[in-house]
Amino acid sequence: xxxxxxxxxxxxxxxxxxxxxxxxxxxxxxxxxxxxxxxxxxxxxxxxxxxxxxxxxxxxxxxxxxxxxxxxxxxxxxxxxxxxxxxxxxxxxxxxxxxxxxxxxxxxxxxxxxxxxxxxxxxxxxxxxxxxxxxxxxxxxxxxxxxxxxxxxxxxxxxxxxxxxxxxxxxxxxxxxxxxxxxxxxxxxxxxxxxxxxxxxxxxxxxxxxxxxxxxxxxxxxxxxxxxxxxxxxxxxxxxxxxxxxxxxxxxxxxxxxxxxxxxxxxxxxxxxxxxxxxxxxxxxxxxxxxxxxxxxxx
Amino acid sequence: xxxxxxxxxxxxxxxxxxxxxxxxxxxxxxxxxxxxxxxxxxxxxxxxxxxxxxxxxxxxxxxxxxxxxxxxxxxxxxxxxxxxxxxxxxxxxxxxxxxxxxxxxxxxxxxxxxxxxxxxxxxxxxxxxxxxxxxxxxxxxxxxxxxxxxxxxxxxxxxxxxxxxxxxxxxxxxxxxxxxxxxxxxxxxxxxxxxxxxxxxxxxxxxxxxxx
Numbered sequence: 243x244x245x246x247x248x249x250x251x252x253x254x255x256x257x258x259x260x261x262x263x264x265x266x267x268x269x270x271x272x273x274x275x276x277x278x279x280x281x282x283x284x285x286x287x288x289x290x291x292x293x294x295x296x297x298x299x300x301x302x303x304x305x306x307x308x309x310x311x312x313x314x315x316x317x318x319x320x321x322x323x324x325x326x327x328x329x330x331x332x333x334x335x336x337x338x339x340x341x342x343x344x345x346x347x348x349x350x351x352x353x354x355x356x357x358x359x360x361x362x363x364x365x366x367x368x369x370x371x372x373x374x375x376x377x378x379x380x381x382x383x384x385x386x387x388x389x390x391x392x393x394x395x396x397x398x399x400x401x402x403x404x405x406x407x408x409x410x411x412x413x414x415x416x417x418x419x420x421x422x423x424x425x426x427x428x429x430x431x432x433x434x435x436x437x438x439x440x441x442x443x444x445x446x447x448x449x450x451x452x453x454x455x456x457x458x459x460x461x462x463x464x465x466x467x468x469x470x471x472x473x474x475x476x477x478x479x480x481x482x483x484x485x486x487x488x489x490x491x492x493x494x495x496x497x498x499x500x501x502x503x504x505x506x507x508x509x510x511x512x513x514x515x516x517x518x519x520x521x522x523x524x525x526x527x528x529x530x531x532x533x534x535x536x537x538x539x540x541x
Numbered sequence: 542x543x544x545x546x547x548x549x550x551x552x553x554x555x556x557x558x559x560x561x562x563x564x565x566x567x568x569x570x571x572x573x574x575x576x577x578x579x580x581x582x583x584x585x586x587x588x589x590x591x592x593x594x595x596x597x598x599x600x601x602x603x604x605x606x607x608x609x610x611x612x613x614x615x616x617x618x619x620x621x622x623x624x625x626x627x628x629x630x631x632x633x634x635x636x637x638x639x640x641x642x643x644x645x646x647x648x649x650x651x652x653x654x655x656x657x658x659x660x661x662x663x664x665x666x667x668x669x670x671x672x673x674x675x676x677x678x679x680x681x682x683x684x685x686x687x688x689x690x691x692x693x694x695x696x697x698x699x700x701x702x703x704x705x706x707x708x709x710x711x712x713x714x715x716x717x718x719x720x721x722x723x724x725x726x727x728x729x730x731x732x733x734x735x736x737x738x739x740x741x742x743x744x745x746x747x748x749x750x751x752x753x
């Protein structure tokens with residue numbers, strides 16, 4: 243029974259949910275901002291396998307938390323009262339939804355009207371949002387006062403949004419650099435998906451940093467089940483986390499600054515530099531969230 | 542057992558902290574290192590103050606012997622994803638190790654630290670009120686082992702009629718969380734500002750395991 247697999251599960255699953263939410267928001271606002279909300283224009287299908295893989299990896303990691311993994315099939319047996327059962331159920335439904343979308347976009351097996359396609363996409367995104375809140379609800383039990391407050395769902399949601407946004411950016415970079423993705427003609431401004439992702443993800447950094455600072459104080463524990471934790475270590479790890487968040491912001495800012503005078507035809511070093519900024523931002527954000535989740539479980 | 546089911550009674554005023562109950566339980570159930578179904582908490586507090594030429598002490602200590610309280614509203618049963626925890630008609634809360642995933646959620650949820658993880662077995666374990674001994678007409682082994690006769694067991698309603706309702710006693714959590722089937726005779730020193738002095742000894746297994 244260990245918490246490290248839980249760190250992996252919650253981080254990866256929340257990241258996957260955030261990435262799908264980002265796609266859903268891009269499609270919706272793309273339509274309203276005069277840009278295209280066409281799935282194929284935005285190449286939504288390219289990102290889905292990565293999101294699905296992250297979820298599968300999350301579910302696989304969660305098995306290592308169990309003392310008896312062979313009984314894992316029983317995990318949804320008590321969904322009537324156990325939030326943990328509900329989490330597993332919704333994880334499965336969300337993963338199934340993502341892979342259903344993958345099959346639809348790649349297999350073209352099912353012919354459905356475009357509006358139903360859109361509804362299926364938004365519905366899966368909502369399932370993911372529900373999953374994040376159910377994950378938080380698991381920890382909001384009376385006997386864990388350190389977790390039983392609004393910061394738990396807020397911080398889980400922020401993890402999802404920050405990492406999901408950054409993950410999409412990183413996937414986009416890897417796709418273009420390694421997988422040979424071709425970009426569609428880019429219209430300037432917020433309609434450019436990558437720019438929009440980077441621009442908006444900076445807004446998640448500040449609330450994340452604020453919550454990190456607020457969680458510095460010693461955790462409240464029930465006296466019968468309390469165990470000592472090192473406050474000095476909390477301070478050091480919190481400092482490291484804040485530093486990583488700051489670096490994440492710096493790399494995102496460098497990316498945005500580098501867009502000035504950007505010419506898609508330039509390619510070469512410009513593309514490489516901006517790719518490094520996005521990947522570095524994702525790495526900093528990911529490690530920051532891993533530290534944050536470790537501190538969460540230590541409470 | 543009819544009526545409200547089984548319950549424990551603990552006389553804190555009589556307890557010497559010898560931990561015979563703890564040892565007897567560990568021996569009878571062959572519990573591995575790090576697993577304690579019954580835990581004896583030592584609560585200490587107070588201070589020494591100089592009053593004129595004299596030193597006056599308010600130091601105190603008392604013990605609480607706590608196992609699973611087989612609560613009327615067991616939170617462990619609600620949160621277990623596998624449905625491995627059940628409450629019998631006689632009030633005893635049992636954990637079915639064949640169904641247990643070993644996820645440890647019940648340990649997080651229980652305010653008394655009752656469910657304990659057995660690393661070698663890969664699943665949770667907890668006090669079962671010595672149901673095998675009860676079936677043979679014998680008392681639970683902890684009750685039988687106590688040299689001070691500080692532990693009793695019986696029908697919850699009868700114990701409540703004899704000893705009154707359980708009051709808030711540090712470090713017991715809010716009784717309304719799970720409604721424990723437990724009655725305690727308070728030690729005279731209960732009420733002073735104390736702390737659990739042997740936390741490392743009774744610390745939940747979860748923390749011990751994560752330190753490895």
